[in-house]
Amino acid sequence: MSSLQEGDLTLRGTRAPSRLQAARGTEESAQGAEKPFQQVIDVSTGDPHRAGMKPVSFVRQVLAACVYPKLLDEKSLPLDARQRANTLLGICSGRSVGSYCATAYGIPYVCKSVTEFIMRRDGGVSSNPEDIVISSGSTKTLLMVLHLMANGEGETRTGVLTPMPCPHTLPTLLNMTGLTLVPYQLLEDRGWAVDLDELHRALRTTRGHCSPRAIYISNPGNPTGHVQDRKSIEEVIRFAATKGLVLLADEMYQDSVYGQGKESLSYKRVLFEMGKEYSKKVELVSFHSLSSACMGECGLRGAYMEAVNLDPAVMKYLRDAQAPSSPPVLPQLALEVMVNPPTPGDPSYKTYSQ
Structure with a gap:
């Protein structure tokens, strides 16, 4: 086999x-x-729409007008949806969603919207459009990074510390790219928490087996739903810094934290609030997707990653990795709506916030 x-x-x-x-x-x-x-x-399948969740009206209204521009004059659509669609058509070649994306890493306007979202989310921590790569789904985005990390055979084969349980596609992706899965067990009796002692134990098992280069973290946890607090995130960041591991942060459910006393903190925000000792050193790649529960647009296949502290040559490779192809246009427009939703005062805000 x-x-x-x-x-x-x-x-x-x-x-x-x-x-x-x-x-x-x-x-x-x-x-x-x-x-x-x-x-x-x-x-x-982790598909909210298949499970019965209704699509977000504003997203579909904007996309409908982008696909069929005559709807820009349709007064039954909210004004802000029509205005957004007109803006998004303006960033498409020939004002058409059927055109190619001009770059391999995504439409620059959408990359900029992503960085503005990240800065709002992280309390002003700087984000650069040149650190953003958009692709046709989170699986493809992660696959690009894993392919880049693949190296060696036997004891030198790249290993990735992987939570158990983990996203159901992750073991397959590691296998496809020739990486070694190094399991670390999440603690069920603590709500599937990440445990620092368990990370050290997992790392010890790699001796003579593989060369660990990265740690994969899902926060909020997929499939567990566990939400890491600041102390836990700081422990993982210090662990990665000490052991020289790249942090791969799956944050696709960051908008779906509802537990009492819980808040969604991004790894990037905590990293930069720990000071330059870590913010200038730790290599971090974080992922977000249209498949997240708040949008649930799994079938549109759109995602982005943000890379922090990667070598410029590595970043150039990632931004060119999809060439000569390019990510499809329509999912990118949906991503722009996801990261730049209606705000108070907009005609669609009340409906969207429900």
Whole structure:
């Protein structure tokens, strides 16, 4: 069996049984079988719309007018949706979403909107459009980084510290790119928290096995929902700095923190608030996506990554990695709406905030 086939089995082993169980439960209930539930909601794919979540009206209104510009004159659409669509059409070649994106890393206007969102989120911490790369989905974005890190054989093969449980596609991606998965266990009795002692234990297991180069963190946790507090994030950052590991921060559910007393803190914000000893040293790549729960636009396939403290030559490679192709235009416009939503006073704000 090939490495890729083994990776596919990993994927099937995490997703397929859940789908089958959901389908079986639905079918048995329809046939009158007594169940301790009335309805089965299949969330095995992590697809909110498939599970019944309704699309965000403002997003769809803007995209509809972009796809069919005659809607710009349709008074039944909110004025701000039509104005946004007109602005976004203006950044498309030929004012058409059917045109190619001019660069391999994304439309510059959208990259700038992403940086402005990051700065608002992080209390003014600087963000540079040249550190942003947009692609057709978080999987592709992460894959570009993992391909770049792949190196060596045997004891020198690149290893990535990986949480258990982890996003269901991650083991497959590591396998596809020839990287070694180094598991660290999240602590269930502490709400699936990241434990510093466990990170050190996992790192010790790599001796004579692989060469650890990165640590993957999902915060808020996928699939656990755990939200790291500042102290936990600082511990991970210090660990990465001491051990020379690149931080790969999956922050795709940053807008979905509802627990009492919980707040979503980005790794970048905490990193820069720890001072120059860390903010100038630690290599960090963070990821966000249209698939996040607040948008749920999984099928549009749009995501971005922000890189911090990477070598300029590495950053150039990442920005050129999709060439001669380029990310599709429509998902980028949806990303722009995600990071730049209606604000108080806008006609669509009340509906959007609901």
